Amino acid sequence: MKLSDTMATPIEEKLDQNLKVRTGMVHVSDGKSRPEPLRLNLTMELLSLQKLEVVTPTSCHPNGPPMESKERMVQITRQKQGGLGLSIKGGAEHKLPILISRIYKDQAADITGQLFVGDAIIKVNGEYITACPHDDAVNILRNAGDIVVLTVKHYRAATPFLQKQLTKDTPDSDNDVTCAELKADEGYKSSVNSGTISRSCSRPMSICSEPEKRWTDVVAVPLMMAYVTRYIYGTDKLRQNAFEVRGLNGISTGVIHCDELAILSQWLKLITDNVVGLTHLQMKLYNRNFAVGERIEYMGWVNEGVINNNISWQSYKPRFLLLKGTEVMLFETPPLNVAGISKALVVYKVYQTMFRIVKESETVDSRQHCFLLQSSGHEPRYLSVETRQELLRIENSWNAAIVTSVIKLGRKTFAVSHHGKSGGLTLDWQAGFSLTEGAESATIWQYKFSQLRGSSDDGKSKLKLHFQDHDSRAIETKELECQVLQSLLFCMHAFLTAKVASVDPAFLSSIQQT
Numbered sequence: 001m002k003l004s005d006t007m008a009t010p011i012e013e014k015l016d017q018n019l020k021v022r023t024g025m026v027h028v029s030d031g032k033s034r035p036e037p038l039r040l041n042l043t044m045e046l047l048s049l050q051k052l053e054v055v056t057p058t059s060c061h062p063n064g065p066p067m068e069s070k071e072r073m074v075q076i077t078r079q080k081q082g083g084l085g086l087s088i089k090g091g092a093e094h095k096l097p098i099l100i101s102r103i104y105k106d107q108a109a110d111i112t113g114q115l116f117v118g119d120a121i122i123k124v125n126g127e128y129i130t131a132c133p134h135d136d137a138v139n140i141l142r143n144a145g146d147i148v149v150l151t152v153k154h155y156r157a158a159t160p161f162l163q164k165q166l167t168k169d170t171p172d173s174d175n176d177v178t179c180a181e182l183k184a185d186e187g188y189k190s191s192v193n194s195g196t197i198s199r200s201c202s203r204p205m206s207i208c209s210e211p212e213k214r215w216t217d218v219v220a221v222p223l224m225m226a227y228v229t230r231y232i233y234g235t236d237k238l239r240q241n242a243f244e245v246r247g248l249n250g251i252s253t254g255v256i257h258c259d260e261l262a263i264l265s266q267w268l269k270l271i272t273d274n275v276v277g278l279t280h281l282q283m284k285l286y287n288r289n290f291a292v293g294e295r296i297e298y299m300g301w302v303n304e305g306v307i308n309n310n311i312s313w314q315s316y317k318p319r320f321l322l323l324k325g326t327e328v329m330l331f332e333t334p335p336l337n338v339a340g341i342s343k344a345l346v347v348y349k350v351y352q353t354m355f356r357i358v359k360e361s362e363t364v365d366s367r368q369h370c371f372l373l374q375s376s377g378h379e380p381r382y383l384s385v386e387t388r389q390e391l392l393r394i395e396n397s398w399n400a401a402i403v404t405s406v407i408k409l410g411r412k413t414f415a416v417s418h419h420g421k422s423g424g425l426t427l428d429w430q431a432g433f434s435l436t437e438g439a440e441s442a443t444i445w446q447y448k449f450s451q452l453r454g455s456s457d458d459g460k461s462k463l464k465l466h467f468q469d470h471d472s473r474a475i476e477t478k479e480l481e482c483q484v485l486q487s488l489l490f491c492m493h494a495f496l497t498a499k500v501a502s503v504d505p506a507f508l509s510s511i512q513q514t
Helices: 107-113 135-141 156-168 175-184 261-287 340-343 388-409 485-501 505-513
Strands: 012-016 019-029 036-042 045-053 069-078 085-090 096-103 118-126 147-154 212-222 227-229 242-246 255-257 296-306 315-324 327-331 348-349 352-357 372-377 381-382 409-420 421-428 434-438 442-446 452-457 462-468 475-481
Touching: 019 261, 036 212, 036 261, 045 242, 069 107, 085 135, 096 107, 096 147, 118 135, 175 227, 227 261, 242 261, 261 296, 315 381, 348 372, 352 388, 352 485, 372 388, 388 485, 409 434, 409 485, 421 485, 452 485, 462 485
Parallel strands: none
Antiparallel strands: 012 019, 019 036, 019 255, 036 045, 045 212, 069 147, 085 096, 096 118, 118 147, 227 242, 242 255, 296 315, 296 381, 315 327, 327 348, 352 372, 372 381, 409 421, 409 475, 421 434, 434 442, 452 462, 462 475
16 A cells, blocks of 8 residues: 555555554665665664565474564463573663573473564554663563463564584573674674574474575664664755664665655655654653653653864764753763663753754754753853754753743742842742842732833843832832852743743733733
8 A cells, every 4th residue: 555646655564463563665875885776674673675586485383483573462371380481682782682592492482483583572462662771671571470462573584593502501691701602603693784594593404495585684673762864874965855763773774765855754754753642651661760850751862963163063972852840951871771861961950051043044064953952150062953843842852841840840930139238039830030138028019920121231240130010000120239140040931931832821911911
């Protein structure tokens, strides 16, 4: 079934076990050599590049591993002795999927007849583990209950290596050594220019004849928190009708070329929608560990501009952005678990940080969809995303984070000077602005946020606030001095933005009356 009846497109859609699978022919290169034709195969969790090969099936046995790399759902009943009856290797810390490395004879996994050495476990009881380190995956499997549903996909290229490990009697706990050897093994990590993929499997097979054509995976990139870009890496140069996808496991599709811009746009939307959907599910899993005011509002890839005075163009580095509770964080790589969230490269308080979308006329180079993050006391950070939709998602999430952080903060007081006297200017979520002086903190004046009609400052320490009196409607100007003026201004902006974003009825009705 074609996605569109009005446009000639090679993207086709079909259902496989009630899951949508999209396929279409593209050309793929490493960015230097001549592109070669391959088929793009998109499932919810995986983007694969495939080539058509003539193969002679080596098995007609019903218990042999699947020849096609399809996702399968297998139900296992845990046994009192032996548990699930399988061992695993791999993990996100090794940039490898969670692979079944051993199936124990006559135990739970073996009894199903549907699981094989070389199967990658994608989900456990519907929850994705593609971004999990090895130990986390072990714990998830151990605590998955008596009836466990695994979503798996067979990686034929890994099977012979894992079988070789079995013959060595490698301890199942020796995951680091095995994974290092597995990554170094040429038979596992295939690429666009690889040769034929080994098809050894984990069970004895009988011989069949009749060669047939099959699509076999050349590269498979997991889409959980994957990085999708049309730009040449590190630059503002947009590829013409081409894009690249990089997985969390370090595998890249290479440069995927499309014949038409319309086809490129469709592939980008389909892939990006899957990435966003999977990342949102992972975000929900993380949020199970946090209280309401500490939850993640947004996480996704951005690119940070890095000014280099030695070259004439702006260079960029991928960053993973999180908005969590009262903080905005930037990572070099996505956090693989809850503990990883504490290892951010940069952490700013949301209520002390300005977010501003950069107009097209203000961009520093050819990158589109740019925005600025500036926290008081720090240089501004120039960031960009791939699409307008993603930029709007960040803006909406930022407004939600502002409300969360300001409500949780409640109030903030800054040391100020008023007519030569020391005092404190307090921003209070409920009460608004108030100035206090003296040892007993006597209130000198107080206004609601809705009474503020404007402000001005000298960029150093002096600030003027213009309030409108409720009764006389006259404008009253209050002059203050503050040594941390930028921090005060950013915090004021956060409180006012939160009032608008939270749709405070009293605030909005007051604005509409003026």
